[in-house]
Amino acid sequence: MLKRDRWLTWIxxxxxxxxxxxxxxxxMIGTVIESLYSTSFINPTPKFVGLAVYQKIFGSADFAQIVRNSIVWTVAVVVLQNVFGFLCALLLNQKLPGQGLMRSLVLLPWVLPGVVAAILWRFMYDPQLGLINSFLISAGFGDQGLAWLADSSTAMAAAVIAAVWKGFPFSTVVFLAALQNVEAEQIEAAKMDGASATRRLWHVVLPSMKEVIAINFILTTILTFNYFDMIWVLTRGGPQNSTHIFPTKIYELGFGQFRFGEAAGYGVVSIVVLALLITLYFLTQRGSRRAAA
Amino acid sequence: MTPSRTHRLLLLLLQLGLCVVILLPFFWMVSVSLKPAAEPFAIPARLWPENPTFENYLTAFRPEFRTYFLNSVVVSLSTVVITVTLALFAAYSFTRTQMRLLSILMVLVIVAQMFPASAIIIPIYKMMKAADLLNTYTSLILAYVTVTLPVAIWMLRGFLARLPVALEEAAAIDGAGPFKIFFLIILPLCKPGIVATAVFVLIVTWQEFLFALSFTSTKEMRTLPVGMNDFIGQYGIRYGELMASSVLISVPVIAIFFLLQRQFVAGLTAGAVKG
Structure with a gap:
């Protein structure tokens, strides 16, 4: 927009x-205010209780478990998704036959609607009818299927695998674009100096991708921490809270039990966590811009 | 065989493995959707149906499903049109006018998408209730436009920033007004960016679950993802039908994605890599 048309900017x-x-x-402000009031199914009129909700939440075993679960879930999904995504990007950057087709196919899980992906994985994990147990049984691992999602010791791992399958294509595509931006000359020069493929990756490719990798890690951390659909459809946070993370707990408290005050308390905690992550994101981005300049 | 040949063979095998990891769940979904009602219960599960049939698709395409489908189409298309239009206007201003207040506003808008929808769902629900909008298209479209605007602005900003201002200046010297410049110069040049953004917004909206789950309360207003989630409860183990519905929901977005893929990936990575 030109200077003379500046008045349009605001419109x-x-x-x-x-x-x-x-x-x-x-x-968001509403959530903070909501967390200072107490409502319940029996007493639907909000009553001001100050910070009592937080006292109640922080003292509960539920909260400790939700924090633990959220950390396990986020760290596991982010690390696996980005490591696997990076390896796939390296593979798809090798100029092998069929590469064009593979680059389109790889995005398929990411395009698949979240609820469909979750239902599909729920079915894959089904104790009797699921593909996974069928494979394990025919491969000779026992003669009875495991109830992956109904067992509190395996449910989280099962949810993580499903989420990684759904999410890694995004990392692959971002890393692939970044790999193609790495200067061919630098790689050639390293080759001439006799550096092996592993050394070239470690000393030339990775350093030049440092910023993209850092930004993508933080971005996927934010998305994973906020991810509701997969766990809600797979387990609804169960069994015995073993897969409940912040978003699912907030929804269950608010819409399932009408405990709006507590739900808002969890909401405020997650807003604070996200605010910290977002600050980290901007610091990293600014750092990378300064490095580029 | 030379070492480099074995090396390439190994890489090809890895690529094949990746292909299986990506496609196996899809293959399973299609396979089960084609199995006659009794066959999914065969133990151990068969990878491909013995007698493929379309009967699951016929049962899946029941009136409720058609309603959900229609609702999803109405809500998604409205969102795409409104979001892309508003985002284009905003991104254009954000890239062309340098002003401190404006850049602060832009950062605040773009950052908004990173906060969890679950953390604001209760106040928004109460606002919609107070405005008597619960269980309407309007409530969903309002929410979807708002949550997709930040990322749409972020994607379009990348495209607009690369267009040289000289073009606009030349047009202005020839006597073109701001709207003529916007619609006749900027809009056509941004087409790839607009397509990429529209596809992204469509993919996000088509699968949105949390708002639809909270705002809609009757079958008449459910969208596909929520309708699917209801199916699990109602038809617990009728997997054939469930998988047939899954295929029907996924086909539109996957088809659009493949048609417009090149532009879409370019748009997505331009934003993500450039930051």
Whole structure:
């Protein structure tokens, strides 16, 4: 937009800014206020209780478990998804036959609607009818299927695997684009110096991708921490809370049990966690810009 | 065989393995959807149906499913049109006008997408209730436009920033007004960016679950993801039908993705790699 048309700027940005302010930032304040009141199914009129909700939440065994689960879930999904995603990007950057087709196919799990992916994996894990148990039984591992999602010792791992399958394509595509940006000259020079493929990867490719890798790690951390669909459809947080993370717990407390105050308390905690992650994201990005300049 | 040949063979095998990891669940979904009602219960499970049939698709395509499908189409298409239009206007202003307040606003808008929807769902639900909008298309479209706007602005900003301002200046010297410049110069040049953004918004909206689950309460207003989730409860083990519905839901987005893939991946990675 040219200087003479500057008056249009505000008309153009207002609808977007207004929507985000009214439907995202204002409700965030609403969540904070909500957390200071107590409501329950029996007493639907909100009653001001100050920080009592937080006292109740922080003292509960549930909270400790949700924090533990959220950390396990987020760290496991993010690390596996990005490591696997990076290895796939390396593989798809090798100029092998069929590479073009593979680059399209790899995005398929990511395009598949989340609820469909979750239902599909629920079925894969089915104790009697699932493909996974069928394979294990025919391969000779016992003669009875395991109830992966109904057992609190395996449910989280099962959910993580499903989420990694759904999410790794995103990392692959981002890393593949970054790999193609690595200067061919630098790699050639390293080759001339007799550096092996592993050394080239470690000393030339990885350092030049440092920023993309860091930003992608933080971005996927944010998305995974917020991810509701997969766990809700697979397990609803069960069995015995073993897969409950912040988003599923908030939904269950709010819409399942009408304990709005507690749900909002969990909401505020997750907003604080996200605010820290977002700050980290911007610091990393600024750092990478400064390095580029 | 030379070492480099074995090396390539190994890589090809790995690629094949990756292909299986990606496609096996899809293959299983299609296979089960084609199995006659009794066959999914065969133990051990058969990879491919003995007598493939479309009967699951016929049962899956029942009136409720058609309603869900229609709801999803209405909500998704409205969201795509509104989001892309508003995002284009906003991104254009954000990239063309340099002002401190404006860049702060832009950062605040883009950051908004990173906060969890679950953390704001109760206040939004109460707002919609107060405005008497629960269980309407409007409530869903409002929510979807808001949550997709930040990422749409982020993607379009990348495209717009690369268009040289000289073009606009030249047009202005020839006497073109701001709207003429926007619609006749900017819009056509941004087409790849618009397509990429529209596909992204469609993929996100088509599968949105949390808002639809909270805002819709009757069968008439459910969208596909929520309808599917209801199916699990109602038809617990009728997997053939469930998988047939899954295929029907996935086909539209997968088809659009394959048609517009090149532009889509370019748009996605331009934003993500450039930051």
């Amino acid at each position: 153009f940005v207002t609808p977007a800014v207004l929507l985000v302010a009214v439907l995202m930032y204002y409700p």
